[in-house]
Amino acid sequence: MPYFLPETETDPVLTACRGLVLAHPDRLALSEKPLYLTATAPDPARRVALVSGGGSGHDPLHTGLLGRGGLDAAAPGGVFASPHNGQIFAASLATHHGGGVLHIVKNYTGDKINFGIAAERLHARGVEVATVEIADDIASADAGAGRRGTAATVVVEKILGAAADTGMGLYELADLGRAVADASRSLAVCARPHTNPASLRPAAMLPPDMLDYGVGIHGERGARSIARPRVQDLIRRMLSDLTADTPTSPDGVILVVNGLGGTSHLELQAVAAIAAEQLHERGERVAAVLTGTHTAALDMAGISLTLTALAPGWLDWWQAPTDTPLTAWPGAAAPPQPAAPAASPRTPLPRRLPGSRAALDRYAEIISHVRDALGDLDQAAGDGDFGDNLTGGLRGALARVDATGEDGLTAAAHVFLDEVGGTSGPLFGLLFQHLGAVTAGCPDGQRPALSALAKALADGTTAIQRVGGARMGDRTLVDALAPAAQLLSVKREDDPAAITTAALAAIHGARGTADMLGGRGRSSYVGKRALGTPDPGAIGAALLLIALADTYEPEMATRLPLPGYVVQPATRP
Structure with missing residues (x-):
């Protein structure tokens, strides 16, 4: 519950950005008017500026990926509100290296409009701009606006960050980002909606024996509420829906187990183990796993699963080292695949003593x-x-x-x-x-x-x-x-x-x-x-x-x- 956000007369997002920069003064710089953050030590080989952003409350999304191997700039909007085009425009100009600017945008109307206006203003300044749009949420696939952009943003930004540090050009990076986005699908559920920061009351009421299935990262209700099943059965259902819509690849998948703000690391790690095992049972190769809260919905008690079907070379970029506030990336080695139990001769059990059980x-x-x-x-x-x-x-x-x-x-x-x-x-x-x-x-x-x-x-x-x-x-x-x-x-x-x-x-x-x-x-x-x-x-x-x-x-x-x-x-x- 967000009891500790500053009062309304103080901008809570600006205050949070100040705190982030205080914790990482060697990596980040802050512009307060307009509000955006930049990485202070990009890789010298980088030619293209990677700029992203979106509503706050999803942290550490965007701001946590600033730095070498990640983003050049992030423009945070208000809580669950898109950033203003002026923030995006200024952040793009401040980090433009001469090779163009790549905007990474989640599929929400406000984000698309403001990034679009910023791109028009940059074009008028003679700055080349390309856009990668992320639309991974399968629960909203039938909506008029199409799939929402959610936790696959982390995958796209990480892979693009590593690729940009090799000196890759603007349109090559844009093609790569679109391919990664197209290969990614996500699905989220929650047991408790987020808390409204103004009223300090739940944004919606959900009975304790029910789950919302297919929620959005702004607190949007799921397409349906379901009786709460066993965790193993819930994950099996989510993976069934995800794998039916995710492209297949002989190179395997990245699995992201993401917390929505109110879910403990213990739970997320347990979900990761169960999901990886069930994917293996389905014949999927899990090439890498990322576990943690990376795309939150304030304090929502929920999880999302993301699958990204890998293409050759992507895993190397995913596992490349970074120097960002969010550094808990998978190591260079792929996670071990569950081994089939070795066959052994069946031996009779010792005789159980009568009445012992x-x-x-x-x-x-x-x-x-x-x-x-x-x-x-x-x-x-x-x-x-x-x-x-x-x-x-x-x-x-x-x-x-x-x-x-x-x-x-x-x-x-x-x-x-x-x-x-x-x-x-x-x-x-x-x-x-x-x-x-x-x-x-x-x-x-x-x-x-x-x-x-x-x-x-x-x-x-x-x-x-x-x-x-x-x-x-x-x-x-x-x-x-x-x-x-x-x-x-x-x-x-x-x-x-x-x-x-x-x-x-x-x-x-x-x-x-x-x-x-x-x-x-x-x-x-x-x-x-x-x-x-x-x-x-x-x-x-x-x-x-x-x-x-x-x-x-x-x-x-x-x-x-x-x-x-x-x-x-x-x-x-």
Whole structure:
């Protein structure tokens, strides 16, 4: 959300340009009236000035590509508004090397008109001008104005920048730029529209379970809204639409995974890996990948995918070194192509111990139903990822059981200790490690020895306390585990409801954390703000006790409250 743009009496675009030049005084110079930026140290071999520009809010587009191996000048307009022809005219004159000026223009009416007027004025001065128009957005292909110009602009400007540094002439560069633009297609989606800088409200309302498919970089709504699919399925759909419209090439494609301003690098990198793998499955050679926010729409939470079908020589220009504010270009080597798995003789899996997976299956089933609620609880005191982390760890544990045949909770211990990040993952791993030593030898349908189970629960709780330093009352999973372990330790072996009773103690302890101030962990940083919601780690531990009771005491476990109730924020039944 753009809270930090200067107030309306200050020009936010001019102020942002000043900040950019302050960060790169060795590369850039700023003209304030009219507003444009220039590269201060172009390659001596360059004969043609490359000039681009467009509305602000798409940064680092244009201004981030100023410098050697990139643009000579960029004319920024207002937020989502084309630059004035006077800016473009002045920027072109200031960087004219004598070999002409090449204008790189996105297909928007305002941009085309203002660059067109600037070109007429330059012609009147005797300056040769050529234009490359970029129209890559397939979602707007049927519009009267044709495809919009979006993230393929980055590809065109980068390749032209490298080619211009070889001394290539104006019309040769124009032909190259048009060919790259013609070989490029893009498609964008968003989960949240951008924020209107004036009102600080979303530019449009989109339900949380929907995506806008085919959005524009000025916040234009998509051609349709779709139910939010899995990320893999969304990318598959986008690539299907893109590859159907992108020219084919034996030299492969450049893949650009672009953020629209409100999407994290973690997400973009994950999308890049998935997209590259799916392209490989389609028989496409991915010659280079660029990932990051390069063509934003202010703070829109979305992504765009761009494919450029390569011709001979283009990859060398794409990978040529640059000296611009935006320097995160791919290296000289092409990304490795996914290799087909080597064939190997099929070996029988070790015999799975009877009953070894039942408790893990039940715990995974319970967590799958309350994952989002656990995330909501975690958001009150932390970062909201507890439900996802727990779900992912359990999914990995089930996969390990399928692959190795080992005990379910032992597999969970390996996965949570070795693979699940954050704080709670390894702590749960310690608990699984102790419990797995008991459940591994439990015959199908038979409850583990209570003395062994009580000792495992107590030892696991003690290990968690040694590592984390938590005590009863600190608002952690210890508040659920310790009373359950204590109660189980005094139960007789023939008590048919021992684990069920321990689970009730764990539930009571976990829900009681809603009244506690955090003494350890994330909730200790937020103080009273966490009051009223139970600790998600404690709830997760109580749900594990429910899973054990459901597995080993199914008739008695009907006395337990439903998992959905256990996760509810209310502190009293």
